[in-house]
Amino acid sequence: VAHDGAVVAALLDEARALVLAQIRTVLKERRRTGFAPLYDQLAVYPFREGKGLRPALLLSACRAVGGRADQAVVSATAVELFHNAFLVHDDIEDGSELRRGQVTLPEELGVPAAINVGDATNVLAIGLLLDNVEILGVRKALATVREVERMARESVEGQAIELEWIRQRRYDLSDHDYARMAYKKTCWYTVIAPLRIGVLAGSPPGTRAPTDDDLQPLIRLGFLAGIAFQIQDDLLNLDGDPGLYGKEAGGDLWEGKRTVMLNHFMRTCSPADHDRALALLDTDRRRKNPAEVSWLLQAMREHGSLEHGRRLATEYCERALEAHREISLFSVDGPDRRFLREMVRYVIDRVK
Amino acid sequence: VAHDGAVVAALLDEARALVLAQIRTVLKERRRTGFAPLYDQLAVYPFREGKGLRPALLLSACRAVGGRADQAVVSATAVELFHNAFLVHDDIEDGSELRRGQVTLPEELGVPAAINVGDATNVLAIGLLLDNVEILGVRKALATVREVERMARESVEGQAIELEWIRQRRYDLSDHDYARMAYKKTCWYTVIAPLRIGVLAGSPPGTRAPTDDDLQPLIRLGFLAGIAFQIQDDLLNLDGDPGLYGKEAGGDLWEGKRTVMLNHFMRTCSPADHDRALALLDTDRRRKNPAEVSWLLQAMREHGSLEHGRRLATEYCERALEAHREISLFSVDGPDRRFLREMVRYVIDRVK
Numbered sequence: 001v002a003h004d005g006a007v008v009a010a011l012l013d014e015a016r017a018l019v020l021a022q023i024r025t026v027l028k029e030r031r032r033t034g035f036a037p038l039y040d041q042l043a044v045y046p047f048r049e050g051k052g053l054r055p056a057l058l059l060s061a062c063r064a065v066g067g068r069a070d071q072a073v074v075s076a077t078a079v080e081l082f083h084n085a086f087l088v089h090d091d092i093e094d095g096s097e098l099r100r101g102q103v104t105l106p107e108e109l110g111v112p113a114a115i116n117v118g119d120a121t122n123v124l125a126i127g128l129l130l131d132n133v134e135i136l137g138v139r140k141a142l143a144t145v146r147e148v149e150r151m152a153r154e155s156v157e158g159q160a161i162e163l164e165w166i167r168q169r170r171y172d173l174s175d176h177d178y179a180r181m182a183y184k185k186t187c188w189y190t191v192i193a194p195l196r197i198g199v200l201a202g203s204p205p206g207t208r209a210p211t212d213d214d215l216q217p218l219i220r221l222g223f224l225a226g227i228a229f230q231i232q233d234d235l236l237n238l239d240g241d242p243g244l245y246g247k248e249a250g251g252d253l254w255e256g257k258r259t260v261m262l263n264h265f266m267r268t269c270s271p272a273d274h275d276r277a278l279a280l281l282d283t284d285r286r287r288k289n290p291a292e293v294s295w296l297l298q299a300m301r302e303h304g305s306l307e308h309g310r311r312l313a314t315e316y317c318e319r320a321l322e323a324h325r326e327i328s329l330f331s332v333d334g335p336d337r338r339f340l341r342e343m344v345r346y347v348i349d350r351v352k
Numbered sequence: 353v354a355h356d357g358a359v360v361a362a363l364l365d366e367a368r369a370l371v372l373a374q375i376r377t378v379l380k381e382r383r384r385t386g387f388a389p390l391y392d393q394l395a396v397y398p399f400r401e402g403k404g405l406r407p408a409l410l411l412s413a414c415r416a417v418g419g420r421a422d423q424a425v426v427s428a429t430a431v432e433l434f435h436n437a438f439l440v441h442d443d444i445e446d447g448s449e450l451r452r453g454q455v456t457l458p459e460e461l462g463v464p465a466a467i468n469v470g471d472a473t474n475v476l477a478i479g480l481l482l483d484n485v486e487i488l489g490v491r492k493a494l495a496t497v498r499e500v501e502r503m504a505r506e507s508v509e510g511q512a513i514e515l516e517w518i519r520q521r522r523y524d525l526s527d528h529d530y531a532r533m534a535y536k537k538t539c540w541y542t543v544i545a546p547l548r549i550g551v552l553a554g555s556p557p558g559t560r561a562p563t564d565d566d567l568q569p570l571i572r573l574g575f576l577a578g579i580a581f582q583i584q585d586d587l588l589n590l591d592g593d594p595g596l597y598g599k600e601a602g603g604d605l606w607e608g609k610r611t612v613m614l615n616h617f618m619r620t621c622s623p624a625d626h627d628r629a630l631a632l633l634d635t636d637r638r639r640k641n642p643a644e645v646s647w648l649l650q651a652m653r654e655h656g657s658l659e660h661g662r663r664l665a666t667e668y669c670e671r672a673l674e675a676h677r678e679i680s681l682f683s684v685d686g687p688d689r690r691f692l693r694e695m696v697r698y699v700i701d702r703v704k
Contacts, residue, residue, distance in 0.1 A: 035536075038509055089471060094464075112444070112515055116512055119504075120512070123501060123505045126500075127501050130497065130501060138490050138491060139490060142482070146482055153475050157390055160387050160389065160472070161387055167462070
């Protein structure tokens with residue numbers, strides 16, 4: 001069954017609009033009191049509109065437990081900014097060329113300024129989290145910082161696992177290795193933390209903050225949905241329409257990124273193909289032969305590696321839907337609860 | 353008058369030992385529960401012992417307002433870690449080769465892993481700040497996060513100002529331009545924030561956290577002492593004993609760093625010398641002619657630019673001592689209060 005496109009699109013649009021308005025306000029203030037050119041650079045990625053998946057999850061989780069949007073919008077903006085900070089540093093680490101259809105920030109400003117813009121984006125997000133004191137009270141504001149700390153810790157550990165694979169030139173990776181890395185690098189900050197922070201923000205004012213135990217079931221849901229999301233993201237990179245997707249086509253192969261599909265190919269292809277692929281993957285991005293990159297993509301396709309990825313993503317998606325059914329936290333019926341279910345299907349169906 | 357070396361050395365040693373023990377404990381825990389290789393990389397800079405100036409200031413400020421070391425040690429460790437995170441990213445941004453007498457982390461691990469280690473170091477520091485809830489209570493723990501946010505914001509803005517000068521190839525900079533940049537980039541995280549956070553941590557338990565107004569006089573003291581510190585640091589880079597100082601000799605000239613001394617030279621030298629210096633400074637670090645670097649250092653010396661820096665640092669130092677005398681916050685007599693005065697003189701006298 002395809003996802004309910006209308007509810008997903010409506011809630012993504014709403015979240016994007018709320019968050020961009022908030023970012024506009026805080027940047028205006030920072031430009032006024034601080035060093036303005038830094039905040040112009042900082043605005044570049046957020047205003048190249050992304051999907052807004054993270055803020056939408058956060059807002060919907062908040063309302064699905066009975067909260068209002070104004071309890072969540074500051075946290076949603078902070079999470080979106082942390083995401084953008086992560087993208088800036090990730091684009092340097094991966095040597096990427098395009099982001100959201102345009103040249104990456106390190107290509108535009110140079111690596112030094114881009115590192116600093118990433119750092120500044122994190123600082124801006126922390127500033128927003130401090131504004132939560134007035135909105136949520138001291139305890140829930142602190143609990144939100146705690147969630148963000150966990151999210152960021154998982155992300156840097158996931159990033160470190162991936163960078164170690166690159167440093168050690170490892171391609172002998174199982175689907176399990178991949179899931180462990182992506183759980184940390186992607187699931188926490190794309191799904192788990194937005195849901196947990198949304199529930200925190202939406203819990204009735206004056207009551208105690210939800211405990212770690214209360215929030216525990218969201219880890220499994222976010223893991224399953226997040227892995228499905230990441231595999232789908234990687235499939236789009238290999239096989240999607242670059243005009244819609246906003247990154248260079250097959251960019252992951254140029255970067256030698258360990259995706260489920262590439263891992264499958266390297267584990268199961270013939271020794272001759274393995275040697276040929278390895279020679280390509282071990283070559284610096286700028287020296288790679290385009291014909292060899294095309295060969296590898298075609299060989300992966302013929303070998304069933306893309307199909308393997310699609311199958312795996314669908315499996316994770318189905319398990320995520322099951323996990324979602326078992327969660328009792330989202331008690332308020334309405335579009336938000338529907339969105340939280342539909343977004344799992346959306347992950348598989350999306351073309352953008 | 354020379355500084356009281358014994359009290360300065362004793363308090364720096366004590367702070368270093370307390371902070372390193374704390375870092376050892378938290379890294380052990382992170383290695384056990386997280387991705388261990390990341391925490392091995394993260395340990396590299398902190399265990400190349402620095403001066404420990406920031407934690408020492410924080411601890412002494414805490415005790416000089418009547419607090420105990422155990423109220424401050426977690427914050428002091430966090431501040432030291434933020435400092436180390438900043439150094440990792442700064443070494444990438446500046447293309448530095450040596451840090452604390454050994455090869456820099458980006459040279460050792462490559463830029464991608466080094467960016468991530470810097471990010472992970474920030475996350476570790478934020479984790480420590482959350483431990484403050486148990487030590488200082490919710491309100492003072494949050495107030496400390498607020499101080500750190502301000503510190504980090506000033507630092508990235510200062511860094512952005514400096515990077516803009518580089519991008520625009522500007523060398524027409526006054527002492528005032530320099531002071532504004534260094535106030536943000538250096539003074540906040542080297543002096544102002546450690547003092548303010550120390551006072552917060554040391555304020556009597558159960559009482560309200562000191563307000564922004566209470567902490568205001570520390571901004572002026574930290575500005576004056578911090579500028580003196582930074583000029584002295586830059587003088588040591590140009591003119592110090594590389595064995596003691598731990599960075600490559602004259603490294604700032606290779607990097608084209610806008611110091612008070614270089615700015616003075618560029619403002620006041622002959623047009624011919626200006627052209628010759630500009631040709632050198634606009635050349636990529638790796639293509640610079642060593643003979644020209646030596647010429648520039650010698651020309652700056654003969655032109656009185658190093659002397660200008662020394663004079664300016666001494667002026668800032670004297671104004672800092674004056675500002676210190678006017679501060680009534682540090683009411684507890686003893687070695688900590690003495691340290692907070694002596695450290696201003698130490699800044700000028702230090703050889704390491």
